[in-house]
Amino acid sequence: MVQSTHQFTELEQQHMEYLIRDVLLRHQLSTEREHHQRWLQSLRQLTGSLRLDELLLTIMDHALEVLPSASAGLFLMHDPISDNMQPRAQRGFHDSIYDYRAQTHEGITGRVFSEGVARVYPTFASIFEDIHNVDEERLGLVAGSFLGDDLTVHGMLAVPVRMHTDKIGVMLIYQFDDSRTLHQGDLDKLQGFTDQAAIAIVHARMYSELLDNNRYLEQRSQIHRVYTQLSIDNAPLEQIVQTAADMLKFPVCFVDTEAQQTYSAEGYEYIATEQDTSGNAMWTTDDQYAVDAASHKTPSSNEQIYPVRNGSLLVGYFQLPIQRALEPLEEVILEQASAIVLLHMMNMYSMTGMLYRQSRDFFDELLQHRDPHTLADGLRRYGLHAESPLYVALLQVDSDTTDVRIAENHIRQLIARIDRQPERGAYLLFGSSDKITLLCNTSSASTPSQLAEQLDVIISHWQRDSSIPVYGGIGGAYNGLEQIARSHNEAGRALSYARRRRQTGVMTYADIGINRLFLQQEPQEIENYVQEILSPLRIPKYAAAELEQTLRMYIQENRIAAATAEKLFIHPNTLYVRLRRIEEILQVNLNDSGDWMKVYLACHLSETY
Template sequence: MEATQHLINRLRQTFSEQSFILWLLASHDRQFRLLHQEDHHVGATPSVSTPREAFQVEGEMYRWEESAEMVLLRFFFPEEGQAVVELASEAIVVPSSEKIELLWLSFQLVLAEETIRTKTEEWAKLLQGIRAISSMLDINSIVREIIGNALAVIPAADAGLLHLYDPAIDRLVPKATVGFHDRVFQYFKLRIGESIAGKVYQDGTARIYRTHPETKQAMMDISSENYRILNDAKELGDLNGLLCVPISIANKRIGVLVLHQFHQDKVFTDYDLSVLQGFADQTAIALHNAKLYADARTKHDDLVKRNRIHEALKQLSLQNKGTDSIVRALARMSLKPVIFADWLEQRYYPEDSPIPFSWEELSLLLGNRRNPVSVRLSSLGIGDQHVMLYPLGNGSVLLGCLLIPMKDDRLSELQRVTIEQGSAVLTLDLVKKQSLSSIMYKRTHDLFLGLVDSKGADLQERAQVLGLHPYYPSLVVFAYFSRCHDLTILEANIHRLVTRWKWEFSSSQILVYGFHNHVTILAQPKAATEIKEMVARLQAASEEWEQGAEASLSIGVGSVYTGIERIGKSFEEAKKAAHYLMNRGRYGVARYGDLGVNRLILNQSQEEIDAFVRDVFGPFWEGQEKHQELEHTLLTYMECSQSPQQTARELHIHVNTLYQRLRKIEELLLIDLRQPEDVLKVQLACHLRRES
């Protein structure tokens, strides 16, 4: 609410005593919702009617729309939504563009605050739902709780069904409903592959539908009998959207969880689908363990311990105790040594653990696997030892891995459940941490650009906020990721790199953040040796990513400048150096100060450079083979700074032979090596050949 109040105060300052109404359309809203209404005695009060969504022109930040009754000031935020300030048309005073841009930034803060608040509430509801499910051991009680908890986690939904597979009849049957008439329990039975739920159970792929037409199209193959039963339980003509995820235990699917939208104003998002999948995974564990309790009363003590374990782990996560506390608790509860390898931050927990694998070995062992793997280690004097690997992932992204060293490759049922529940809690914790990091990166990006664009007292104030010393030398590093087309993998790579560089450059870095497909470092090194060491570490990181084949990392380093007002110049130089590498398909590190004459061609495409080289060297490549000798002679002559004696020694020929070749070169290329302009052209062409 602080950001909203800040926005309202700024609007009061901007529009003085005039009445205004604030409307907000976030990415998950179907229509604008009223954010605030301000009435004063000056000017007529605008009518409260919901505005329509406007089409945004590319690059447009705001727009004035005037009519006889009112004035609308629209603000656009790509991928985040829109906002509208509604004003009475009487006595309107148009503010300056600077004030409007400040209002735009204030609205963006409101959207960011709303995003953080929504995510926090969702995680709290999700964990609250898990607690309710895990506190029951009777399967009939569990299935009655599942849909209600799912709807609490995802407010865009208002009805739902839980289907479980019945092997006796080879059908999916409803086990719990909310928002449907109870008759759906009696006769509704889906074949595998029938309608949306049948397909999700069949292939294990979660599905999302946001509109009535696409939902109806996806349900076209449902049998007429099942359609009639479902329509009697709930009018399907009002169905506006649907989420469906599989419920699985290891590689075995046991059912599907479906949420429906009939009357809500919000829109389902991909994030809702991932949250529902996480909820379904927790539900699968609860259902499986409840079934174990019903089948074997003798395991009662173990199941009670399981609940206590889950509660303890959940509390650690809710109380933000940290990864190390969760891992140590897992070790105590499972009575096994447990090590967690955090793939994104490249750290092991506990930090004093004996490490059985390097990061490269873990990468080879896990690959794209998301199921537990048993690895046997052989060592002289110790014998065979097994290590169980439990990968933790979010979609295609590997988040980390739990390692459990043991004498054989077996875990008891209670130990296995403990590790799986610990894996789920750790995964939720890591995903939340990554989401919060992405939000913080964007804020840091805005702060840094604000610093670069500021001058005078505003610059001094922003520098003080960031902890910059105004008279220390500063430099900027710009690292660009290419060849990474999977956005989730790109986000994970950004997080890994930012975490790594925060640790490696802790003595000199002021800030490190990732944004879109690049990472930026602002540093104030205290000595030249720090700069040299930094470049070496940057080069090592680029080579590591190239070997991993996930992405290519081109890194530009700006010049070192004294004075905070020149940070922007170092930033531009770093970007140019990085794009110099990227445009030539190279990885590695390029310092802007080392580019030399290449600065003159930073804005030239590789095609233009290749064309220039062909224009100069083309006559060598046409005709007889002896031209290769002349080409080699010219290249050597230029490398030897046009010294005839040194060139002759390098080519192992007499200097008179060299002069004869140089005359043939001049005739062939139509140049005069005594003319500075021709020499410069040839020198540049030779340099570009070596660079390409």
């Protein structure tokens, strides 16, 4: 302080006042210019970075510089997927603040974001009015994240960050000291800054998305190159599966539902269940595994599957030991792996089809029996011997489908089950259309009846899994190549007989018995014969009297009257009355061998055909 005894005149006092005002104005102008230059410099620096994370921190730093009374800042960006606000940049907080999530319908952040209007909160009381609907736990998370102890928020600025209609987020500025009160000018300055910052954020976000897309396309291209090379090298399935596991960074397993085999990458423990070993659910190609990549069905509690299809036909699936959703690149890896696996399997199917055709052509030569010596040599390639009895087995899959691929798939699956049998011997085997043909030696495989038992077990499991009926017939075993055609013919008759009776499983020709005599008869001729004999008993008044039922029970009980009456719950005298009535209506004598055979045969054929 300057002390003086000089008395200033009024003019001198006015001059002194003007000088002091000039100094103060110059100081204020210099301060404003400094702030303005800092603000402009901040705006220029915003355009200097296109990396979003770096840019957000830069924005936060400059926002605090533009407002000298600011103590801490927080930028929250809107996440459209979760529809909440997530911290992306901060100053004056611990990193624990990044765990905070703000709802778009509550608190200061939600209000400013939803309304799109900047707000100044000059006092704590004004702040409290807008945070009453935020739960205490999340409020505590924010308060506990401040750098420093016993800090009190005295004021706050909340500004929406947006570009046109694109809502980006909210900028929050906190004031811990009460040396000055935040006012509308501070808010306008921050809003102007954030408006420019929004442009930079949008550009940086576009640049970041472009980098991500380029990186994604480059990685996708690399994945494609790797699998293309595997395809060129004709790599085995084991290598394809291992490559997929290496790229995914976790072990996987591929299940071939047609060949009924598994291919596991290193580190993957595939545990076969009782269902697997018996050949049911895990091998089925029904819709229980017909899922798309977005809704993987889990065969176990901690795994999911990725199906591999040939059109609408499921040929296998990758089994993944994860429960979370797949990342985009993981989808690409499995998509590319599936394409190569499918190509590999199509090649195998083509080779299998070629082998089937060769076997079928050789079998046709056996049926024609033109060159016995050459045929005997050919049999040895299949482990068969012309010197031992040979027989033929035929299986027919009644899949009732018009899709050739599905029908072929059923044949391949059934053949795979036959080939998996541990007790299988040597045989010539091939599939064609909806049939499977086997040529066996009694010495190298088993007798016709033993093979029928083995095939019945396979067919039983198959039908339990797929609900698709399979019929089979086996011819007799005979010595000599010229007898193969005979056994083949008998197998076909047994198969036809089984289909007529809708009796699934395998039937040997020997089991048909007397019905062999009628296999060549037209079904209509058999029906006409049955109607000719039994139709008189089917007149309504006689049908009501249960005469035909009585006749059939009499035949079933081998013409023993007491047993028949007991089964029908009638008195023996009533039975005799009915039998005499049957003789009168049919005009036969049941004690006559010829008449008895005629009636017996009609009843038998009506039940059999």
